[in-house]
Amino acid sequence: MIVHDASRQFDNGLLAVDGLSISIPAGQFLALLGPSGCGKSTLLRMIAGLDRPTRGRVDVSAGGVGYVFQDAHLLPWRNVIDNVALPLELARLPANQRDDRAAEALNLVGLSEFGAMYPAQLSGGMRMRVSLARALVGRPNLLLLDEPFAALDEITRQQLDDLLRGLWQRTGMTILFVTHSIQEAAYLADRVIVLSRRPARVMLDHVMAMPSSRDAALRTSAAFAAEARLLFQALERGERL
Amino acid sequence: MNVRRLAYLAWPPLTVFAGVFAMLEVAVRAGWIASFLVPRPSDAIKSLGANFAEIAGAFMATASAALRGFGLSVAVGVVVAVALSSGGLVRRAFYPYAVFFQTVPIIAVAPLLVIWFGFDQGAVIASAFVASVFPVIANTLSGLMSVDAPLVDLFRLYRARPLAALVKLRLPFALPQIFTGLRVAAGLSVIGAIVGEFITGSGLGGLIQVARQQRKIDKVFATLLVTSLLGVAMFAMINAVARLTLRHWHASERTEGA
Numbered sequence: 001m002i003v004h005d006a007s008r009q010f011d012n013g014l015l016a017v018d019g020l021s022i023s024i025p026a027g028q029f030l031a032l033l034g035p036s037g038c039g040k041s042t043l044l045r046m047i048a049g050l051d052r053p054t055r056g057r058v059d060v061s062a063g064g065v066g067y068v069f070q071d072a073h074l075l076p077w078r079n080v081i082d083n084v085a086l087p088l089e090l091a092r093l094p095a096n097q098r099d100d101r102a103a104e105a106l107n108l109v110g111l112s113e114f115g116a117m118y119p120a121q122l123s124g125g126m127r128m129r130v131s132l133a134r135a136l137v138g139r140p141n142l143l144l145l146d147e148p149f150a151a152l153d154e155i156t157r158q159q160l161d162d163l164l165r166g167l168w169q170r171t172g173m174t175i176l177f178v179t180h181s182i183q184e185a186a187y188l189a190d191r192v193i194v195l196s197r198r199p200a201r202v203m204l205d206h207v208m209a210m211p212s213s214r215d216a217a218l219r220t221s222a223a224f225a226a227e228a229r230l231l232f233q234a235l236e237r238g239e240r241l
Numbered sequence: 242m243n244v245r246r247l248a249y250l251a252w253p254p255l256t257v258f259a260g261v262f263a264m265l266e267v268a269v270r271a272g273w274i275a276s277f278l279v280p281r282p283s284d285a286i287k288s289l290g291a292n293f294a295e296i297a298g299a300f301m302a303t304a305s306a307a308l309r310g311f312g313l314s315v316a317v318g319v320v321v322a323v324a325l326s327s328g329g330l331v332r333r334a335f336y337p338y339a340v341f342f343q344t345v346p347i348i349a350v351a352p353l354l355v356i357w358f359g360f361d362q363g364a365v366i367a368s369a370f371v372a373s374v375f376p377v378i379a380n381t382l383s384g385l386m387s388v389d390a391p392l393v394d395l396f397r398l399y400r401a402r403p404l405a406a407l408v409k410l411r412l413p414f415a416l417p418q419i420f421t422g423l424r425v426a427a428g429l430s431v432i433g434a435i436v437g438e439f440i441t442g443s444g445l446g447g448l449i450q451v452a453r454q455q456r457k458i459d460k461v462f463a464t465l466l467v468t469s470l471l472g473v474a475m476f477a478m479i480n481a482v483a484r485l486t487l488r489h490w491h492a493s494e495r496t497e498g499a
Contacts, residue, residue: 065398075392
């Protein structure tokens with residue numbers, strides 16, 4: 001997937017993204033780290049095809065795209081399994097196949113038992129898992145996440161970080177994870193791109209020097225702290241720009 | 242809904258009713274209020290008993306017309322709202338004419354409806370419809386237009402056809418607001434039917450007119466009581482359907498329904 005010299009200016013003149021170029025090899029876990037309102041969501045929307053660059057190109061070679069929003073955004077009138085099956089339903093897959101694949105996706109996020117529940121009956125973390133299952137049900141080659149765990153408490157968030165990392169290792173899909181959390185970017189990704197404040201420019205494009213299997217102990221290690229500091233310094237440079 | 246819950250809901254308004262009933266009874270008997278202005282509540286009840294067959298027949302006629310007018314409002318209102326929500330230009334061009342239904346005084350239009358539809362139920366149904374269609378349009382439109390942007394994005398991402406987006410996202414999303422419109426429309430449809438009947442002389446509206454002209458104030462009140470019961474019944478019906486439909490949306494509705 002390639003973003004080539006892409007810019008996005010809104011009708012009100014706001015320049016959200018200005019001449020950004022990023023290429024992501026298939027199978028990479030890339031975190032986009034930047035301050036709030038820097039245009040990283042706009043970039044993600046362009047990659048998803050929900051928005052178009054006013055200048056430049058976005059080429060996505062991936063087959064299917066999955067998208068996870070800042071909040072779970074489930075349909076409250078549907079139970080969990082029907083929420084997960086929605087993308088297949090919109091793609092007009094036969095009902096028997098839909099249910100099997102939705103159950104499979106729910107299993108991936110550890111919610112096999114909760115198919116008949118309604119979103120209002122679930123905790124915030126569980127709703128986000130359902131949202132993740134919905135993004136995965138179409139077996140995407142590219143998974144886009146827009147600050148998905150920002151509203152969750154720290155413990156739940158770390159559990160979901162581990163879940164996501166595990167899913168990535170099992171499926172081999174490309175993941176693009178937008179966040180404003182240094183810790184989260186450092187813990188999750190193999191490569192981190194730090195963006196400046198708006199209009200977003202690349203301040204740092206860094207391959208993380210960390211083991212591929214990660215656990216809670218890593219969060220307090222010296223190597224982790226060093227990488228986090230590097231990201232922090234790049235963020236600071238981006239603020240002064 | 243079980244008996245205990247019904248009792249729980251019913252006792253406060255029934256207590257208020259009994260209180261007002263008793264106060265009026267005392268006030269009229271003592272001569273503080275002239276009995277040609279307000280009848281003794283007990284006389285109104287007696288009149289209801291004496292004229293039961295007549296009032297019940299009128300009730301059925303009015304209820305039937307109000308329900309049909311209301312049904313027409315729901316069908317037409319939702320379809321119009323969906324059409325208006327389809328584009329900014331369509332909305333700007335046609336919405337002002339939808340507002341007409343809210344601002345036009347139904348009492349002024351009712352005679353016209355009788356000219357168009359004749360002195361039978363058609364005019365009464367039309368009057369109930371004209372009086373009640375706007376809240377359905379306005380609330381449905383507002384619900385359709387306020388769908389969460391990320392959900393719209395989600396449906397775009399999965400390339401949902403417009404019909405699928407309407408049926409699977411926009412209409413269900415608008416349901417709570419549609420029900421708000423229906424609650425208002427239910428009461429208005431009864432008002433519209435009564436006004437129509439003032440002109441055609443049928444149903445509860447006709448009965449009120451005749452009783453008023455004959456100075457039978459107790460019968461006027463007996464009929465008014467039954468008319469308000471019709472409005473309350475329709476309101477309760479909408480509420481029951483809304484609770485049943487929306488029971489999964491909110492935790493509170495769920496536990497109460499269990």
